[in-house]
Amino acid sequence: MNGNPTPLVTHAAPPDSPIGAAGAVDVAGLSCRYGDFTAVDGVSLGVAPGELFALLGTNGAGKTTTIETLQGLLRPASGRVSVLGRDPWRHRRALAGEVAVIGQKTGFADDLTAAETVKLWNDLHAGRTAVGALLEKVELDHRAAVRVGALSGGERRRLDLAMAISTVPKVLFADEPTTGLDPRSRRRTWATLRELTESGTAVLLTTHYLDEAAELADRVAIMHGGRIVRSGTVDDIVAAHDALITARLPAELGLDSLPGMAGTLAVDGGELRVRTTDLQGDLYRLLDWAERFAVELRGLKAAPATLDEIFAELEDVQENR
Numbered sequence: 072m073n074g075n076p077t078p079l080v081t082h083a084a085p086p087d088s089p090i091g092a093a094g095a096v097d098v099a100g101l102s103c104r105y106g107d108f109t110a111v112d113g114v115s116l117g118v119a120p121g122e123l124f125a126l127l128g129t130n131g132a133g134k135t136t137t138i139e140t141l142q143g144l145l146r147p148a149s150g151r152v153s154v155l156g157r158d159p160w161r162h163r164r165a166l167a168g169e170v171a172v173i174g175q176k177t178g179f180a181d182d183l184t185a186a187e188t189v190k191l192w193n194d195l196h197a198g199r200t201a202v203g204a205l206l207e208k209v210e211l212d213h214r215a216a217v218r219v220g221a222l223s224g225g226e227r228r229r230l231d232l233a234m235a236i237s238t239v240p241k242v243l244f245a246d247e248p249t250t251g252l253d254p255r256s257r258r259r260t261w262a263t264l265r266e267l268t269e270s271g272t273a274v275l276l277t278t279h280y281l282d283e284a285a286e287l288a289d290r291v292a293i294m295h296g297g298r299i300v301r302s303g304t305v306d307d308i309v310a311a312h313d314a315l316i317t318a319r320l321p322a323e324l325g326l327d328s329l330p331g332m333a334g335t336l337a338v339d340g341g342e343l344r345v346r347t348t349d350l351q352g353d354l355y356r357l358l359d360w361a362e363r364f365a366v367e368l369r370g371l372k373a374a375p376a377t378l379d380e381i382f383a384e385l386e387d388v389q390e391n392r
């Protein structure tokens with residue numbers, strides 16, 4: 072996110088009446104602009120209670136803008152957003168007690184200690200968990216007396232998490248909550264997010280970590296250039312993408328020796344590559360052919376597309392624009 076957001080409002084504000092009763096978070100045709108620039112372009116998504124929905128995307132894809140609109144910090148240029156049945160722009164204060172946020176920009180006072188910060192937060196939000204227990208949960212108990220200004224970036228993220236869980240929020244917006252965390256802290260944060268969803272919290276998470284989305288999310292949307300370009304479960308998205316079969320062929324064999332397959336075949340330097348949406352069928356055809364003609368397929372590998380590959384492809388498209 073860059074600078075202070077002041078998006079241009081080109082349409083009337085959405086009505087403050089509930090829009091549907093489908094989920095804890097509902098977004099329909101959301102567009103957001105900064106001046107003439109459209110940062111979010113027709114995004115629709117919903118998050119049900121107890122669900123974790125992950126928004127992935129390239130840098131500048133519009134994830135933070137979407138989250139900030141749902142927090143009521145930005146007004147949509149068009150479309151409708153609803154959090155717990157309310158328009159967050161109009162009802163930000165009323166929603167504050169039920170919605171928690173882990174943002175990219177933390178607004179802590181540097182002079183307060185970690186414990187004082189959490190206590191202040193607890194007092195303001197009628198937090199039900201003791202300060203010591205919250206700090207222990209995010210493994211900051213040993214840093215309780217340290218001033219916030221002296222905490223590392225990762226420690227500040229964990230302090231943010233402690234405040235987000237001081238109540239059991241109905242909705243949590245978590246904007247890259249594990250950025251800068253070491254592997255152990257990431258896993259602790261994942262466990263805490265899981266506990267929240269198990270308690271019924273609807274979590275909208277943005278992340279650059281594909282393993283994080285695969286690990287945590289019930290559903291995923293990939294944003295690119297302000298739009299959702301893929302959505303579904305991680306399995307759905309992977310299944311819709313080409314899988315890859317690779318093997319080394321004997322030197323005398325080329326493309327014309329190979330059997331017909333559903334996917335696209337290429338042979339380069341003796342290596343066969345088959346990109347296919349029918350991994351099982353093409354693997355069967357290849358193995359059947361190899362068996363019949365006694366061909367040894369050295370180093371045979373067959374794997375569905377990984378989210379990393381899907382993501383990298385989107386980034387390539389962006390770079391080539």
Ligand SMILES: Nc1ncnc2c1ncn2[C@@H]1O[C@H](COP(=O)(O)OP(=O)(O)OP(=O)(O)O)[C@@H](O)[C@H]1O
Pocket residue numbers: 072073074075076077105108110128129130131132133134135136137
């Ligand atoms: N205040 C602003 N004024 C003008 N443009 C902005 C402003 N804030 C964000 N943008 C632009 O809007 C687009 C979307 O930004 P946003 O921060 O929502 O993306 P993001 O998906 O969260 O990116 P990242 O993964 O890098 O955090 C980017 O091109 C960004 O430069």
